[in-house]
Amino acid sequence: MDRPVVGEGIDRVDARVKVSGRATYPTDADLPGLAHAVLVQSTVAAGRLTAVDTTAATAAPGVLAVLTHENAPPLREARDRLGPLPPPPLQSDRIVHHGENVAVVVAETFEQATEAARLVTARYAPSPPVVDIDDPGAEHVRDPFGSDGGTGDVGAALATAPVRVERTYRTAVNTNHPMGPFATVASWEGDKLTVHDSTQGPSNTRIGLAGTLGVPQDDVRVLAPYIGGGFGSGLRTWPHTVLATVAARHVGRPVKLVLTRKQMFTSVGHRPDTRQTVRIGATRDGRITAIDHEAWQTVSIRDVNPEHVTRASLSGYASPNISARDVQVRVNVPSPGSMRAPGDAQGNFALESALDELAYELDLDPLELRLRNYADRHPVTGQQWSSNDLRACYRTGAERFGWSRRDPRPRSMRRGRHLVGYGMAGTSFFFAQFACAARVTVTRDGGAVVASAGMDLGTGTYTVMTQLAAELLGLPVRRVRMVMGDSSLPEAPVAGGSGLTGSMGSAIHAAARNTVRAFLDLVRDDAGSPLRGAAVDDVRVEHGRIVRVDDGRGESYAEILTRHRQDELTAEGSAEAPSEDEPVVPTGPYAAKFAEVHVDADLGVIRVARLVTAAHCGRVLNEKTARGQLVGGTVGGIGMALLEHTVTEPRTGRIANGTFGDYLIAVNADIPDLEVHFVGGPDPTTPNGTKGCGELGIPGTAAAIANAVFHATGTRVRRLPITIEQVL
Amino acid sequence: MDGSAAQARVSPGQRAPAVVRVPVSLRVNGSERRLEVDTRTTLLDALRDGLKLTGTKKGCDQGQCGACTVHVDGRRVLSCLTLAASADGREVRTIEGLEQDGTPHPLQEAFVRHDGLQCGYCTAGQIMSAVALIEEGRAGSDDEIREFMSGNLCRCGAYPNIVAAIREVAGRGDHA
Ligand code: FES
Ligand code: FES
Numbered sequence: 001m002d003r004p005v006v007g008e009g010i011d012r013v014d015a016r017v018k019v020s021g022r023a024t025y026p027t028d029a030d031l032p033g034l035a036h037a038v039l040v041q042s043t044v045a046a047g048r049l050t051a052v053d054t055t056a057a058t059a060a061p062g063v064l065a066v067l068t069h070e071n072a073p074p075l076r077e078a079r080d081r082l083g084p085l086p087p088p089p090l091q092s093d094r095i096v097h098h099g100e101n102v103a104v105v106v107a108e109t110f111e112q113a114t115e116a117a118r119l120v121t122a123r124y125a126p127s128p129p130v131v132d133i134d135d136p137g138a139e140h141v142r143d144p145f146g147s148d149g150g151t152g153d154v155g156a157a158l159a160t161a162p163v164r165v166e167r168t169y170r171t172a173v174n175t176n177h178p179m180g181p182f183a184t185v186a187s188w189e190g191d192k193l194t195v196h197d198s199t200q201g202p203s204n205t206r207i208g209l210a211g212t213l214g215v216p217q218d219d220v221r222v223l224a225p226y227i228g229g230g231f232g233s234g235l236r237t238w239p240h241t242v243l244a245t246v247a248a249r250h251v252g253r254p255v256k257l258v259l260t261r262k263q264m265f266t267s268v269g270h271r272p273d274t275r276q277t278v279r280i281g282a283t284r285d286g287r288i289t290a291i292d293h294e295a296w297q298t299v300s301i302r303d304v305n306p307e308h309v310t311r312a313s314l315s316g317y318a319s320p321n322i323s324a325r326d327v328q329v330r331v332n333v334p335s336p337g338s339m340r341a342p343g344d345a346q347g348n349f350a351l352e353s354a355l356d357e358l359a360y361e362l363d364l365d366p367l368e369l370r371l372r373n374y375a376d377r378h379p380v381t382g383q384q385w386s387s388n389d390l391r392a393c394y395r396t397g398a399e400r401f402g403w404s405r406r407d408p409r410p411r412s413m414r415r416g417r418h419l420v421g422y423g424m425a426g427t428s429f430f431f432a433q434f435a436c437a438a439r440v441t442v443t444r445d446g447g448a449v450v451a452s453a454g455m456d457l458g459t460g461t462y463t464v465m466t467q468l469a470a471e472l473l474g475l476p477v478r479r480v481r482m483v484m485g486d487s488s489l490p491e492a493p494v495a496g497g498s499g500l501t502g503s504m505g506s507a508i509h510a511a512a513r514n515t516v517r518a519f520l521d522l523v524r525d526d527a528g529s530p531l532r533g534a535a536v537d538d539v540r541v542e543h544g545r546i547v548r549v550d551d552g553r554g555e556s557y558a559e560i561l562t563r564h565r566q567d568e569l570t571a572e573g574s575a576e577a578p579s580e581d582e583p584v585v586p587t588g589p590y591a592a593k594f595a596e597v598h599v600d601a602d603l604g605v606i607r608v609a610r611l612v613t614a615a616h617c618g619r620v621l622n623e624k625t626a627r628g629q630l631v632g633g634t635v636g637g638i639g640m641a642l643l644e645h646t647v648t649e650p651r652t653g654r655i656a657n658g659t660f661g662d663y664l665i666a667v668n669a670d671i672p673d674l675e676v677h678f679v680g681g682p683d684p685t686t687p688n689g690t691k692g693c694g695e696l697g698i699p700g701t702a703a704a705i706a707n708a709v710f711h712a713t714g715t716r717v718r719r720l721p722i723t724i725e726q727v728l
Numbered sequence: 729m730d731g732s733a734a735q736a737r738v739s740p741g742q743r744a745p746a747v748v749r750v751p752v753s754l755r756v757n758g759s760e761r762r763l764e765v766d767t768r769t770t771l772l773d774a775l776r777d778g779l780k781l782t783g784t785k786k787g788c789d790q791g792q793c794g795a796c797t798v799h800v801d802g803r804r805v806l807s808c809l810t811l812a813a814s815a816d817g818r819e820v821r822t823i824e825g826l827e828q829d830g831t832p833h834p835l836q837e838a839f840v841r842h843d844g845l846q847c848g849y850c851t852a853g854q855i856m857s858a859v860a861l862i863e864e865g866r867a868g869s870d871d872e873i874r875e876f877m878s879g880n881l882c883r884c885g886a887y888p889n890i891v892a893a894i895r896e897v898a899g900r901g902d903h904a
Contacts, residue, residue: 011840011841011843012843012845015840015843016832017850018848019824019840020783020822020823020824021782021824025782025785025849027782027785027786028776028782029775030782044888061746062747103760107768109745110773110777111769111773117769138730178849178883179785179787179847179849179850179881179883180847180849181787181890227847227848227849228848228849228850229846229847229884230847232744251758260789261787261788261789261792261793275876276814294878309752376744439765456851457847458847458848459846515842532857566743627843628884628889629883631888631889632884632886634885636883645784653849659788659790660787660788660792660793661790666885667875667878667879667887668875668878668882668887668891669875670878671874671876671885671887671888674888697885
């Protein structure tokens with residue numbers, strides 16, 4: 001009972017409902033009179049629709065409605081908390097990517113809707129699409145995020161640097177592909193709209209839908225108690241969600257719309273491809289004197305995508321001269337979007353590969369090169385870190401991995417017919433905290449219900465927030481119930497940017513404190529209470545009781561509520577994002593990653609044999625779920641390094657490998673045991689000491705693997721994914 | 729199915745085929761269930777939409793992810809590739825049928841303890857595959873488990889914990 005409830009790797013509180021099949025995902029929502037909607041998407045990537053013939057579809061059995069740009073209701077261009085929404089669907093005859101929505105068919109059954117969707121015939125006046133990042137005809141947007149920056153004079157420093165590397169790296173388009181196809185079940189009751197949706201932010205989707213439909217936010221309720229993963233796909237309010245609500249209003253019945261796996265390639269974002277040039281100058285003894293990083297990435301024709309690829313180059317290493325620039329290239333592809341460590345995943349690969357190349361130029365251990373250039377403060381702004389134990393990550397990771405056994409010469413290590421390579425990389429992720437609110441209700445039976453609109457997409461938020469609330473209220477974990485995933489609860493930010501734990505944790509911290517304060521208010525003049533007259537700083541909570549710090553006297557929540565004839569007591573709390581303009585900058589998590597790869601000397605087959613991560617995530621609320629986050633991210637990173645590549649046909653803009661059979665993600669047999677070690681202490685920025693850790697599994701993984709592949713084979717691969725042809 | 733290819737085959741004005749419905753009786757998790765289905769309805773959709781057993785999940789509808797794995801006559805089957813009508817008269821077991829008298833199957837317990845899940849969407853399929861794997865005697869080593877579980881994708885990347893859960897139950901031998 002006195003064991004700490006935070007930190008310990010308790011089982012997920014939602015694990016039982018998930019292993020029994022009882023958790024309800026958006027695709028499971030079933031309502032009386034439910035109709036089914038199926039999308040028809042364009043088969044050209046650019047041009048205009050000249051006609052959409054819906055005659056046969058409309059006449060097909062069971063069909064209730066077919067909506068196209070000719071009969072769809074007008075929709076507004078709207079914003080949510082993350083910025084502008086993707087352009088609203090079915091509003092014009094213009095086509096800007098393959099797989100753009102051209103019609104939605106609603107029918108009595110899923111089979112009938114699917115069949116009728118095939119009978120819709122769209123005719124186009126196509127124009128040649130631009131799909132290649134290198135296409136000279138494409139429009140370029142320089143400094144699209146207003147984030148270009150740096151310090152010193154990179155050009156001069158590079159010109160005089162005794163050692164220089166200049167290399168270009170490329171990363172492929174990757175697609176998020178949560179296992180749960182995105183789904184929306186929409187129903188109207190009068191003016192009130194209820195939506196079950198695969199969203200990572202019920203509050204945010206409510207704002208987006210209300211804005212697009214032109215209805216008050218209070219009339220919209222978005223539910224997402226469980227979703228089948230997201231990895232960034234669920235951050236935005238996508239057109240298919242809007243179309244489900246429009247279709248439901250049109251047919252006057254609840255409507256379910258589930259994307260097909262193929263439509264998951266074109267409808268809910270992807271990680272854009274990049275071409276990046278990194279130039280680094282250094283002294284002979286391995287001090288970096290200049291870092292210059294320019295990253296080009298693709299974006300769709302009509303949408304925005306804040307994806308800061310060069311971010312970590314501005315803050316990663318102690319260089320007196322730094323310049324980092326991002327450029328977006330507009331092409332006829334579906335809207336990109338965040339995917340697991342957006343921007344950092346690609347940028348880190350280029351920077352950490354270039355550092356490895358520099359280490360070979362210098363004949364210096366890659367680990368030592370990083371330690372020599374550790375940034376003890378922000379290299380551009382000069383601000384101090386709120387906390388940064390990256391050096392401890394390097395040390396612990398190297399030790400657990402056995403880095404000292406590495407023979408630095410490429411192709412020097414072998415095991416049977418396999419070439420063995422060791423590679424490493426460092427990584428950081430930005431600090432994210434957003435405004436969030438939470439509500440605590442303590443009931444007369446001595447338990448508590450804690451509510452916030454934020455959701456758990458598999459990261460463990462239900463569990464860690466239960467633990468945190470239990471600690472802050474002095475209750476056992478089993479007496480706390482978290483209620484989440486419902487926009488009618490206190491507003492919360494999206495689960496993204498590794499920011500929800502810090503955001504919601506801070507809100508619950510405030511709400512718990514307000515709860516204790518409310519109890520103290522209740523007994524302020526209560527002669528029967530040992531807590532009479534106590535202020536919130538005079539007490540602590542333990543074993544379901546509030547007790548005075550000075551003499552240990554106190555009483556339980558239940559006793560107070562019983563005596564005051566109240567069934568429950570409720571308090572809310574909220575927290576804002578911290579300021580960035582202080583001398584101390586809120587600092588996100590760090591990690592060092594060490595990979596061993598085995599490359600078949602004859603066949604070129606590459607296998608990750610093991611991968612060790614040492615991470616500084618601030619205070620870890622639950623060892624088990626935090627480890628799961630890092631392991632899961634690493635699995636995604638292995639996919640990014642060796643497998644994942646969304647291929648777009650250059651002439652047609654069609655995605656050529658739009659199935660799980662052709663778009664390869666890591667399967668069980670691709671994944672070795674993955675070690676994760678947590679190092680370093682809590683971060684002072686948030687009251688709970690967390691930094692966030694979800695995104696940290698991805699960046700660094702591909703670079704560590706690519707660096708290990710070079711060590712194994714002597715072949716430097718500067719293009720992801722690394723394929724057999726590239727190493728043979 | 730590829731929408732553009734489908735469109736190419738259907739000329740404008742062509743009529744959709746009339747709906748044909750057939751009666752199907754299945755023994756699902758030990759009880760007799762009768763329903764009438766569209767001949768195009770998959771076993772997966774019949775279970776989920778017809779019988780409201782939504783624990784079995786649809787990840788791809790193309791036989792490429794394993795999320796829809798159930799047992800038909802004791803063998804692992806991808807229910808999205810099985811027509812409901814073709815399962816007539818057969819014994820079907822789904823995730824909802826694994827508990828016995830309110831006690832979870834040892835693998836369900838092991839998945840909880842080893843954190844063999846995150847979002848939980850692939851989990852029913854993973855567990856149904858794993859139960860069959862152990863019953864078939866194919867969970868003898870980690871490599872064997874990894875290999876035979878590779879038809880069940882997990883985008884959350886819970887693979888190492890899934891292997892640990894299966895290893896524990898297979899090693900204990902109380903999985904019958
Ligand atoms: S849904 Fe059946 S294998 Fe993916
Ligand atoms: S737990 Fe999310 S896909 Fe496996």
